[in-house]
Amino acid sequence: MRHAGHFLRLVALVAVAVVGFLFVRSQVVPKDFGVTGHFRLSAIADEGKREARHIGSDACAECHDDIGKSWKTGKHHTPQCENCHGPGLMHTKVVAEESTTAYPDKILKLKNAIKRPTGIQECKWCHLRTFERPSTLKSIANVEAHVSEHKGTFTKDTKCIDCHNPHTTLVTFDAKGLPVKPKIAP
Amino acid sequence: MHHFITEGYVLPNQQHIYWTVMIVLYPYITGIVAGAFIISSLHHVFDKDELKPVSRFAMVMAFAFLLFATLPLLNHLGHPERALNIMFTPNLTSAMAGFGFIYSTYLFILAVEIWLVYRVDIVHLYNETRFPALKPVYWLLALGVLDISEEAKVVDHKVMVFLASIGIPAACGLHGYVGFIFGAIKANPWWASPLMPVIFLLSAIVSGVAMVMICYIIIQWFNGREVDGACVSALIETAWYFLIIDVALELLELINHAYMANEDWTILKTLVTTKLFVSMFIIQILLGSVVPFLAMGAVVVFKQRIPAAVRNVIGVVCGLLLLAQVAAMRWNVVMGGQMFSKSLRGFLNFEVDLGGREGLFAGLFILCLPFVVIFVFSRLLPLWGAVDTFPKAWMKEKPPVRQPLKGFSKFSS
Amino acid sequence: MISPHTPDDVSRRAFLETVAKTGGQSFLFGSLFVNTAMLRLPQDVASPKAKSETEVGKGVVYGFVVDTTKCIGCGSCVRACRAENGVPDGYNRTWVEQYTFYPDGEVVVNSPNGGENGFAEPPTRNMPAELEKVQPVRGFFVPKLCNHCIDTPCIQVCPVGASFKTPEGVVLVDHERCVGCAYCVQACPFGSRYLNPETNTADKCTWCHHRITKGLLPACVVSCPAEARIFGNVSDPESKISRILATNRVQVLKSYLGTRPRTRYIGLDSEVI
Numbered sequence: 001m002r003h004a005g006h007f008l009r010l011v012a013l014v015a016v017a018v019v020g021f022l023f024v025r026s027q028v029v030p031k032d033f034g035v036t037g038h039f040r041l042s043a044i045a046d047e048g049k050r051e052a053r054h055i056g057s058d059a060c061a062e063c064h065d066d067i068g069k070s071w072k073t074g075k076h077h078t079p080q081c082e083n084c085h086g087p088g089l090m091h092t093k094v095v096a097e098e099s100t101t102a103y104p105d106k107i108l109k110l111k112n113a114i115k116r117p118t119g120i121q122e123c124k125w126c127h128l129r130t131f132e133r134p135s136t137l138k139s140i141a142n143v144e145a146h147v148s149e150h151k152g153t154f155t156k157d158t159k160c161i162d163c164h165n166p167h168t169t170l171v172t173f174d175a176k177g178l179p180v181k182p183k184i185a186p
Numbered sequence: 187m188h189h190f191i192t193e194g195y196v197l198p199n200q201q202h203i204y205w206t207v208m209i210v211l212y213p214y215i216t217g218i219v220a221g222a223f224i225i226s227s228l229h230h231v232f233d234k235d236e237l238k239p240v241s242r243f244a245m246v247m248a249f250a251f252l253l254f255a256t257l258p259l260l261n262h263l264g265h266p267e268r269a270l271n272i273m274f275t276p277n278l279t280s281a282m283a284g285f286g287f288i289y290s291t292y293l294f295i296l297a298v299e300i301w302l303v304y305r306v307d308i309v310h311l312y313n314e315t316r317f318p319a320l321k322p323v324y325w326l327l328a329l330g331v332l333d334i335s336e337e338a339k340v341v342d343h344k345v346m347v348f349l350a351s352i353g354i355p356a357a358c359g360l361h362g363y364v365g366f367i368f369g370a371i372k373a374n375p376w377w378a379s380p381l382m383p384v385i386f387l388l389s390a391i392v393s394g395v396a397m398v399m400i401c402y403i404i405i406q407w408f409n410g411r412e413v414d415g416a417c418v419s420a421l422i423e424t425a426w427y428f429l430i431i432d433v434a435l436e437l438l439e440l441i442n443h444a445y446m447a448n449e450d451w452t453i454l455k456t457l458v459t460t461k462l463f464v465s466m467f468i469i470q471i472l473l474g475s476v477v478p479f480l481a482m483g484a485v486v487v488f489k490q491r492i493p494a495a496v497r498n499v500i501g502v503v504c505g506l507l508l509l510a511q512v513a514a515m516r517w518n519v520v521m522g523g524q525m526f527s528k529s530l531r532g533f534l535n536f537e538v539d540l541g542g543r544e545g546l547f548a549g550l551f552i553l554c555l556p557f558v559v560i561f562v563f564s565r566l567l568p569l570w571g572a573v574d575t576f577p578k579a580w581m582k583e584k585p586p587v588r589q590p591l592k593g594f595s596k597f598s599s
Numbered sequence: 600m601i602s603p604h605t606p607d608d609v610s611r612r613a614f615l616e617t618v619a620k621t622g623g624q625s626f627l628f629g630s631l632f633v634n635t636a637m638l639r640l641p642q643d644v645a646s647p648k649a650k651s652e653t654e655v656g657k658g659v660v661y662g663f664v665v666d667t668t669k670c671i672g673c674g675s676c677v678r679a680c681r682a683e684n685g686v687p688d689g690y691n692r693t694w695v696e697q698y699t700f701y702p703d704g705e706v707v708v709n710s711p712n713g714g715e716n717g718f719a720e721p722p723t724r725n726m727p728a729e730l731e732k733v734q735p736v737r738g739f740f741v742p743k744l745c746n747h748c749i750d751t752p753c754i755q756v757c758p759v760g761a762s763f764k765t766p767e768g769v770v771l772v773d774h775e776r777c778v779g780c781a782y783c784v785q786a787c788p789f790g791s792r793y794l795n796p797e798t799n800t801a802d803k804c805t806w807c808h809h810r811i812t813k814g815l816l817p818a819c820v821v822s823c824p825a826e827a828r829i830f831g832n833v834s835d836p837e838s839k840i841s842r843i844l845a846t847n848r849v850q851v852l853k854s855y856l857g858t859r860p861r862t863r864y865i866g867l868d869s870e871v872i
Contacts, residue, residue, distance in 0.1 A: 003338035006305065006331035007345065010298065013329070025274045038277050039763030043773035050809040053683050054818050078824035083675045087682045126673040126824065128719035132697050132738035133671050195708035197790030198691040204781040204794055264779015264799030271759035271778055282758035282782050372856055373752060373788035449872075528790050530872050531708055 053087035056080070060088060063095070067167055074168030084122040084166070086115030119161035151178060194532030203524050203536060206544040208258035210520045211552060213364045213386060214513055215255045220361040220387065221394010222248040223296065223353065228424065231350045236420035242303060243569055244398045248357075249296050250556035250563065256289065257552050262544060281363075281370045288363055292356045299349045301327075302342045304567050309334045311567070323566065361390040368519060375450035375530075376457070376523040381439045388432035389512045395425040396508035399501050407498075415494050418501050419485060425508060426482040433475045436515065453530045461525050461533060465514045474511025478504040659767045661806060661861070662833035662840050664849065665742050668866040669827040672697060672740035674714040676819035676828065681715065683807060683818035690793040691715075692804040693744040693819050698870060699726075699735045706870050714740075741871050742827060744819065745770065745791040745804035746852060746860030753783035753792060753803075762801070768861055769808050774800045788853050806830065833861075 032041040060081040061068025071077055082088055090113040094106075120143070129139040140146040147154040152163070163171050165182035172180045192201055222244040228234040229241035237244075260266045273286035309332050312324035362383040368374075369382025399421040406413045443454055458466055481500050485492055492500075525534050539545035563569065672695055680686060680693045694713030700706055707726050709718065718740075747770045754762045754770065761777035764770050777800035784792045784801060795802035807817035811830075815821070820828045831840035849863040853872070864871075 003333055003335055004341050005333055006329050006338070007341070009329040009331060010301075014294075021273070028270075029274050033275055033760070036766070037763055038275070038760040040760075040773050040776055043763065043771065043775065044765050044808075046773075046775070047771050047805060047808045048812040052807075052810045052813060052815055054679060054810075054815075054821060056815070056821065078826075079675065080822055080824075082679070083822050083824065087679075124719060125675065125717040126671055128717070130672065130697075130719040131735050132699060132718070132740055134669070137671050195696070195710065198689075198694045198710060198713040199784070199790045199793040201689065202793070204784050259780075262780075264781075264794060265777065268759070268776065268778045271761075271776055275760045275776070277757055277760045279755045280758040280782070281756060282780065285758070367782075371752075371756075371786050373786050523785075528788060528872075529708065 051089060053089040054080075054082050055088040055092055057082070059092065060085075070165075071167045074170070076167060076169045079126070084115075084117040088114060090114070117166070119159035119166070123160040123164075123166070192527075192532050192534055194527075195529050196527035196532035196534060197529050200524075200527045200529075201534065203521070203534065205520055205524060206262065207538060207546055207549045208262035208544050210513070210516045211258040211549045212255065212262075213361075213390075213520070214393065214516050215251050215258065215553070215556075216361055216364055217386070217390030217393045217512060217516075218397050219248045219252045219255060219394065220357045220390040221392065221396070222251070222398050223357045223394070224391050225395055225398050225421070225424065227350055227354050227357075230346070231354065234420065236414075236416040237424075239414045239417045239570065240398055240402050240421070243402065244394075245296070245300055245303065246560060246563055246569060247398060247401065247556070248394070249300055250559040252289075252293055252296060253559060254552060254555045257555070258549070261548065261552070281367050284363065288356075288360055292353075292360050295349055295353045295356055299346065299353060302346050302349070305342060306334050306339065307567055320566070327566075358387055362387045364390075368523070373528060374523050375443075375448070376454060376526070377519065379439055379442075381435055381442075382519075385432065385435050385439065385515075388428055388435060389515050391428045392425060392432050392508050393512035395421060395428065396505040396512075399425065400505035400509070403498050403501050403505075413494070413498050415497065418497055419489070422482045422485045422497070422501055422504070425504070426479070426486050429475065429478060429482070429508065429511075433471070433479070436470075450530055453526050453533075457522060457526050457533070461536070462518050462522050466518050466522075470511055470514040470518060474507050474514060478507045478511070658834065659832045660834040661747075661767050661769060661811065662831065662844070663744070663747070663806065663862040664829040664840055664843050664847075664865060665744075665862065666827045666829065666843075666847075666865040667739055667741050667868075667871075669825045670695065670740040670742055671825045671827075672714065672718045673824065674717050675822040675824060676742060677713050677715045679818040679822035680804075683810075684805075686802075687795060687797055690795070690802070692791075692802075693742065696741045696743060696871070697738070698741065698868065699738040700870075701730055701733050701735050703733075705730060708870075739866070739868070741864075741867070742819075743789065743791075743852075744862060745806070746789055746858065746862040747804075747806060748858035748860045750857060750859050752786040752788065752856075752858055753801075756782045756786040758782065765808070769806050769811075770803070771805055771808060772801050772803060774798055774802075777801050788856050788858065 030040050030042070033039070035041045057068070057071070057080045061072070071081070091110060094110050094113045124143075126137065127139045128143075129141040133139055143158070143160075144154045147158060150163070152158075160166070161184060162181055163179035165171075165184055167184065170182070172182060174180050225237060226241045226244040226248065229237040256269075260269055263269060270286075272283060273290075276283035276286065305328065308324050308327045312321060312328060312332065315321060315324065365383035365386025368377040368386075369379050371377045399418065402421070403413055403418065440458070443451060482504050485497055485500055521536060525536050526532070527534075541547055560569070674695055676693055677691065677695060680691075684692060686692050691713035694710050695718075697709040697714070697718050698706060699709075705727070707730065709726075711718070747764075747768060749768070751762075751764070751770055754764060757777075758780065759776055759778055761773045762770065762783055763773065779794060779799045779801065781794050781801065784794055787803075792801055792803045794800070807815070807819075810817060817828075817830050820830045829840050829843055831838040833840055833844065835841060836845075843865075844863070847865050849865055850867040851860040851863055852867075854860075
């Protein structure tokens, strides 16, 4: 091996590189990697850390008990509050907030923290007729035709909630047989 | 990431191209590495002496391209700073996880092989360079050992043969493996095929030989040196043989798809006849395969009856066509596989980005970098032959005249 | 009980054990009592290599059933998922497909924005002009989401171990280790994965892991007004999902790929790929 000095240096270099790699690896790889499988165990907990943004209709009904009750007992109890109003987490956070905000401002803040439905788009999601929908679902092919069929006048501002209470789907008629604008929120 | 205009029904998450031009470039670069290395080995290991003029150059070219093989990947990753996770926590069931180790092993083998080829020159240059500033560079390249006795050369030779013999399977492994990354994806009917690694390997060799051939002829022209006729003939012959097997398998793959006519053939047929028509039938098959097959076939069949000048032009033109063939093949596989949806009901109207991090220009820029390395290398060490062909201006008055070592001449010259 | 995925000896032994344990009940209440453990699907039968994760009755194993016959195509699940998980625009963790069949055999499939804005109104339909006036013969909606496969190709191909399965069978992504190579996106046969442009990591449906670990149902399940989505613990024979699995014929998507999805479908059509 008298004339293999350059190979010894090469081997030494490789050894340094391998040891260096192993050292860096031992420092960089999380300690809980590979405990129960080829992954970082705490990644499961990390995924679970997020808050649930949809709070559920029961949570809504804790404060909005009137609407909650009419919704629950009415015909329209399968869609949840948050289907139309959007997730309620921010809204409940504003409720829970220890706030010095004056009363009307707090109401405004609460309203801003929840989605206000348009009163027509949300209805169309389910109740506009399309061929693929099950026939058991109540649906209309054309909003305009539906309105005139019931002796109403359709304008661009006409909404479903002008006649239907979205929480119960009920329509109240006056003495002349025309629909009365429902009182949706108390 | 673009939101592409689609036709038919494309799954919502597939309205984007996740693997861009960079992923076309990556197998292209590693392919050139594998091909250039094979050329070098044909001389070093299989004693194909006609290839001697390019054997060093081919090895340097393989090394220069290999240095940048990871660059397109790093540029493509969502988190390049985590790239080493692939070696820190490699997932053994993943086809991709081996990349870090296969790549570093191959880079190491190639680097040591080049080092052994050049070690004697490095020591000579250390002793004789005109530029004192370069002395430490040569000293470092020699790892501080200046032993070039005959005994040391014998040891070098033994290690060389050993490395070359594991280098060939390593080169085949590296590129066959790149094909496996695509071929093993059962979710994509355009990729899933056991032929994929073989096709990738063969087209890799074609592109590497073509690149060596073009560079050799053009650099000789540029420097006003004579082009070695036997060498060009041998390169054309090698490229021709590999092209034939490569194209045969590529067509076989397509015919197999068509003949089996599985559930997915309806969409694949539309894919190849519309979206990939130009890149597949015009570039890959007609211009990139049929034309070079005929032109290079003429050189192979008529041998010396073809004038040298014509042969050289055929070498350059066919080399460029072969490079285009392989580029088109990579494009058709990587992009073609993403132009249709896994719903098998829709297509993306894909348009290539020009600018941007993963655009065409970034790709061309990366493709130029190996040539910069080759140029710098050529300023430090002789690219073509031994030290005595090195630019004289770089050396003290008299270049050393070394006698070739008996029996081992192909390694020391 | 005999399934192509389970070696015969194992399933036969499991079958005999089940019969031995529940034989009395089955004999006495044969027509009244349905023992869900006996009607378990191939996916739930413990295979020797993955015993701990599928073994019935030991720990929670989640499953998902999509009843396509009930889906009304309102897109509530898609909107709820986007809001719950902050899914970026142009990507979907869940989506709804609309299938319409025409008399000449033409099948038109649509999913505008994944069905987020509903389906009924134009110009959401992607349809050949000549079909505009033709009355379709049948049609339905198919909600889709991650199948949380047992032999999942996405975990198989992840080079760094950033994709993994929880003991309950949920397939998740570790966003701190993912390198963003998108190999898993390519490897998923169902198009369930995407590269999140905000985090530059792979992302996918987690069955709302952050909710189910708090005892809540996934957002898409809660928001579905038609009860087309059923989620629960398949290792509990009393759970709703177990009862549904026991009384329905179910299918999975692309079963020929052998990924063994845990998301199962009722009323799937051969045109649904």
